[in-house]
Amino acid sequence: MASALLRLQEVGRDFDVSRPWLNRLLEGLPREILRAVDGVSFEVRRGETLALVGESGCGKSTVARLIVGLYEPSRGRIEFDGVTLTGARDRAEVRRVRRRMQMIFQDPYASLNPRWRVREVIAEPLRVLGLATSTSEIEARVAELLAQVGLAPEDADKYPHEFSGGQRQRISIARALAGRPEFLVCDEPTSALDVSVQAQILNLMTDLQERLGLTYLFISHNLAVVSHIADRIGVMYLGRIVELATAERLFSRPRHPYTRMLLDAVPDLEMTGKARTPVAGEVPNPLAPPPGCAFHPRCPHATERCRLERPAMRAAGEAQVACHAVEEGRI
Amino acid sequence: MSEALLEVRDLRVEFPTRRGTLVAVDGVSLSIAPGEVLGVVGESGAGKSLTGLAIIGLLEPPGRIAGGEIRLEGARIDNLRGEAIRRIRGRRIGVIFQDPLTSLNPLYTIGRQLTETILTHLDVTAAEARERAIALLREVGIPAPESRIEHYPHQFSGGMRQRVVIALALCAEPRLVIADEPTTALDVSIQAQIIQLLKRLARERGTAVMLITHDMGVIAETADRVAVMYAGRVVEIGPVREVIHAPRHPYTAGLMGSIPKIRAGAARRRERLAQIEGAMPRLTQIPPGCAFNPRCPKRMERCLAERPAPVAAGANRVACWLYG
Amino acid sequence: MHRALARLWDHDLAWSFRRSPVTVAAAVVALACVAGAVGAPWLAPYNPFDAASLSLDNAFLPPAWTAEGRAAFPLGTDDQGRDVLSTILYGARISLGVGVAAVLLALVLGVSAGLIAGYVGGRTDAILMRIADVQLSFPAILIALLIDGVARVALPDDRHGEIAIPVLILSIGISGWVQYARTVRGSTLVERNKEYVQAARVIGRHPLAIMIHHVLPNVTGPVLVIATIHIATAIITEATLSFLGVGVPPTRPSLGTLIRVGNDFLFSGEWWITVFPGAALVMLVLSVNLLGDWLRDALNPKLR
Numbered sequence: 022m023a024s025a026l027l028r029l030q031e032v033g034r035d036f037d038v039s040r041p042w043l044n045r046l047l048e049g050l051p052r053e054i055l056r057a058v059d060g061v062s063f064e065v066r067r068g069e070t071l072a073l074v075g076e077s078g079c080g081k082s083t084v085a086r087l088i089v090g091l092y093e094p095s096r097g098r099i100e101f102d103g104v105t106l107t108g109a110r111d112r113a114e115v116r117r118v119r120r121r122m123q124m125i126f127q128d129p130y131a132s133l134n135p136r137w138r139v140r141e142v143i144a145e146p147l148r149v150l151g152l153a154t155s156t157s158e159i160e161a162r163v164a165e166l167l168a169q170v171g172l173a174p175e176d177a178d179k180y181p182h183e184f185s186g187g188q189r190q191r192i193s194i195a196r197a198l199a200g201r202p203e204f205l206v207c208d209e210p211t212s213a214l215d216v217s218v219q220a221q222i223l224n225l226m227t228d229l230q231e232r233l234g235l236t237y238l239f240i241s242h243n244l245a246v247v248s249h250i251a252d253r254i255g256v257m258y259l260g261r262i263v264e265l266a267t268a269e270r271l272f273s274r275p276r277h278p279y280t281r282m283l284l285d286a287v288p289d290l291e292m293t294g295k296a297r298t299p300v301a302g303e304v305p306n307p308l309a310p311p312p313g314c315a316f317h318p319r320c321p322h323a324t325e326r327c328r329l330e331r332p333a334m335r336a337a338g339e340a341q342v343a344c345h346a347v348e349e350g351r352i
Numbered sequence: 353m354s355e356a357l358l359e360v361r362d363l364r365v366e367f368p369t370r371r372g373t374l375v376a377v378d379g380v381s382l383s384i385a386p387g388e389v390l391g392v393v394g395e396s397g398a399g400k401s402l403t404g405l406a407i408i409g410l411l412e413p414p415g416r417i418a419g420g421e422i423r424l425e426g427a428r429i430d431n432l433r434g435e436a437i438r439r440i441r442g443r444r445i446g447v448i449f450q451d452p453l454t455s456l457n458p459l460y461t462i463g464r465q466l467t468e469t470i471l472t473h474l475d476v477t478a479a480e481a482r483e484r485a486i487a488l489l490r491e492v493g494i495p496a497p498e499s500r501i502e503h504y505p506h507q508f509s510g511g512m513r514q515r516v517v518i519a520l521a522l523c524a525e526p527r528l529v530i531a532d533e534p535t536t537a538l539d540v541s542i543q544a545q546i547i548q549l550l551k552r553l554a555r556e557r558g559t560a561v562m563l564i565t566h567d568m569g570v571i572a573e574t575a576d577r578v579a580v581m582y583a584g585r586v587v588e589i590g591p592v593r594e595v596i597h598a599p600r601h602p603y604t605a606g607l608m609g610s611i612p613k614i615r616a617g618a619a620r621r622r623e624r625l626a627q628i629e630g631a632m633p634r635l636t637q638i639p640p641g642c643a644f645n646p647r648c649p650k651r652m653e654r655c656l657a658e659r660p661a662p663v664a665a666g667a668n669r670v671a672c673w674l675y676g
Numbered sequence: 677m678h679r680a681l682a683r684l685w686d687h688d689l690a691w692s693f694r695r696s697p698v699t700v701a702a703a704v705v706a707l708a709c710v711a712g713a714v715g716a717p718w719l720a721p722y723n724p725f726d727a728a729s730l731s732l733d734n735a736f737l738p739p740a741w742t743a744e745g746r747a748a749f750p751l752g753t754d755d756q757g758r759d760v761l762s763t764i765l766y767g768a769r770i771s772l773g774v775g776v777a778a779v780l781l782a783l784v785l786g787v788s789a790g791l792i793a794g795y796v797g798g799r800t801d802a803i804l805m806r807i808a809d810v811q812l813s814f815p816a817i818l819i820a821l822l823i824d825g826v827a828r829v830a831l832p833d834d835r836h837g838e839i840a841i842p843v844l845i846l847s848i849g850i851s852g853w854v855q856y857a858r859t860v861r862g863s864t865l866v867e868r869n870k871e872y873v874q875a876a877r878v879i880g881r882h883p884l885a886i887m888i889h890h891v892l893p894n895v896t897g898p899v900l901v902i903a904t905i906h907i908a909t910a911i912i913t914e915a916t917l918s919f920l921g922v923g924v925p926p927t928r929p930s931l932g933t934l935i936r937v938g939n940d941f942l943f944s945g946e947w948w949i950t951v952f953p954g955a956a957l958v959m960l961v962l963s964v965n966l967l968g969d970w971l972r973d974a975l976n977p978k979l980r
Contacts, residue, residue, distance in 0.1 A: 090877075091877060124875065149880055150880070216395065221627045244540075245612040286543065287569070288567070290569050
């Protein structure tokens with residue numbers, strides 16, 4: 022079995038979204054803390070693709086940013102290849118380890134500096150990481166990377182606005198690959214793209230993974246997309262992981278009521294005319310999450326225990342599920 | 353066969369720029385029968401939103417209708433201006449836009465926005481308008497409408513706001529509703545709720561719906577017929593089941609192949625999605641002949657020179673030389 | 677070379693420029709003023725500050741086209757026999773020089789402050805913006821007067837003449853940095869959250885490098901517009917200060933000084949001594965303002 026490349030243990034991240042101090046003083050308002058990520062644990066094995074899915078506000082993007090170091094976790098532990106990244110003393114080692122991971126972002130229009138030529142965009146990691154210094158080295162490597170993502174060497178001279186969304190995303194991928202990373206965090210990389218372009222980019226990412234031996238953490242809200250690229254899938258709701266299983270398991274036998282609800286909500290392209298259980302309610306305000314199990318107000322199987330006690334992730338068959346009803350064998 | 357509620361014939365929308373005239377919608381023809389849901393699907397830049405905007409008369413200048421005609425219940429509406437088109441908008445055609453946040457005026461209560469619209473278009477008293485507004489809110493699934501009618505848009509969640517927008521679109525009892533990406537900005541679980549709501553309302557009130565979206569899944573669930581647009585043209589139009597399961601046009605086939613689908617039980621991992629090479633041409637670079645020819649796996653000589661006209665192919669109408 | 681020029685000519689900005697006759701006229705006038713000011717030593721018929729060349733016999737001569745005027749002095753002479761045309765050219769030089777230098781100072785201060793405040797945020801942002809707010813509650817003239825007054829008191833009398841112009845530039849510059857800072861801070865706040873900045877952070881670039889290489893090029897658009905209009909304001913401020921007597925020293929008069937000096941003679945009939953410098957000032961400021969207006973509209977993507 023492949024070893025864990027990335028490991029998260031009870032990671033949490035709070036954001037202080039209180040009103041300014043003066044307002045709080047004068048209006049007598051309390052501090053407001055948003056628990057964007059609340060006790061998330063999982064591991065990503067070498068060479069696999071782990072997907073995190075969930076609706077808006079579930080914390081999946083925050084998890085991505087915690088991993089690459091754009092935010093510091095408020096709680097918990099993040100380890101990469103055995104090296105602890107959180108609260109580490111040796112900053113130099115953390116930096117060295119962080120070079121082995123890169124990130125691809127959602128918005129192809131905001132992820133490239135509009136004033137930089139494509140060459141400079143892709144060359145930046147080469148320069149910063151000291152992987153190429155002379156102009157000819159950089160030129161050669163940039164051309165190589167552009168070819169890898171299906172673009173032409175002449176494209177290095179152009180500006181981002183001369184490219185379509187899909188092409189820009191390819192440039193972002195080339196930039197991410199420039200540093201020869203082992204691990205790529207992909208934050209909704211195809212959500213802003215048209216369906217046919219999405220197919221191209223997903224295929225490209227699959228090819229690159231095979232060719233370069235990459236490990237992916239793939240964030241998405243789209244279960245159908247994830248079914249084509251993920252080995253294992255984690256379902257998130259209000260900052261917590263509610264189910265973690267292999268893709269095959271998740272789609273054939275979803276355990277958690279929220280997972281079932283999500284799958285039911287995916288539009289039925291096959292037009293089988295299957296009956297769908299009605300979807301109840303909306304995602305509650307993350308500033309005031311329901312007590313106990315965060316999903317209980319919308320859950321058809323909720324009991325008193327669900328209102329009082331937060332369920333822990335437990336093994337259920339080959340999956341891990343955080344649900345009292347599953348644990349009690351009721352569903 | 354009942355007369356079409358909306359008939360669009362050879363619609364042409366142009367944008368004069370200093371570099372020449374851009375044709376964004378090029379000879380689009382479609383029709384919607386009363387009570388029918390027509391899906392208009394296409395990727396970005398295909399011209400579907402502009403078609404919808406042209407019908408409701410909300411094209412932003414310098415864009416303008418440069419050809420063709422649009423008939424609502426037999427009468428032409430594309431040549432109306434100002435007051436005349438305003439009277440049609442709201443009363444006979446309702447509109448739902450993508451972003452519920454900007455579709456509602458944040459400064460007024462939703463009750464005020466609803467009653468104002470009702471009073472503008474229907475001949476009722478203020479009290480009656482309020483009754484209608486409350487009934488409508490109940491119909492779209494807003495709980496406790498009598499109290500929520502006094503709330504402001506920001507006090508509603510995204511899904512609830514979109515329900516209010518739907519109520520607003522329906523309050524003057526239009527015969528046709530044009531919905532431009534009504535569920536794109538919403539979460540998947542809310543999307544499903546809104547789709548069900550639209551379907552139910554259309555059926556109960558006999559309102560026709562033109563559903564513009566890039567999401568084929570939404571079309572599959574909601575529409576009766578669907579028109580597939582590419583580079584400002586309609587390439588295929590027909591019953592939803594036919595277009596989705598037996599697409600005739602190579603673009604439609606490619607599109608359906610590239611949509612990721614969940615198939616429970618099978619190992620889907622690393623199974624490549626069918627992809628269409630290249631990208632939709634920009635408005636300034638539409639090739640002669642069939643706009644899809646550079647990317648078409650079934651391209652023939654004729655496709656490079658002549659633009660195909662729509663012909664019948666089974667239950668669909670397709671603009672493709674494979675069938676012409 | 678040809679192709680580069682052709683591309684420039686065809687650029688959106690150049691096209692918008694060509695379309696507006698007012699802007700073209702303003703550009704021509706502004707260019708003429710600048711050329712006149714810069715080339716004063718060569719263009720002016722006389723050097724009005726060379727005391728030796730002056731002769732009181734030539735004092736109070738009206739413009740050349742009037743009955744008593746002389747062709748040698750096209751716009752007349754002042755009370756000391758100086759050629760008004762020459763004084764205008766030299767005066768414009770001082771006005772423009774001070775204006776541009778002050779704007780450059782304000783720009784450098786303001787853009788740096790705005791960039792740092794916007795990117796670093798937190799307490800630094802709060803402190804910088806409070807300083808800006810406090811300063812905004814004072815009119816620019818007052819601040820300039822204040823700095824000038826402090827300088828006069830702090831330095832010995834005989835040094836005044838030398839440092840008057842640098843002090844002037846300093847005071848106008850300091851009084852004007854806030855508008856740049858605010859605009860740049862706003863733009864920086866927007867850019868900072870964009871994914872290309874996050875990507876640079878993930879790559880591991882130093883925050884200062886990100887500020888200068890990534891954010892700065894994307895926030896300078898509005899700065900150009902502000903600077904152009906600010907030049908006009910700076911020139912007026914300098915003119916006002918000189919008119920009040922606390923600006924440039926009388927030995928190197930700017931347009932403002934000329935207006936002040938000429939004011940005394942307005943009602944005794946020698947109108948040309950104040951009117952011509954006044955007209956020159958108006959022409960310069962108006963043309964620069966119009967150019968700034970055009971630039972703002974041309975660079976606004978929403979209006980295109």
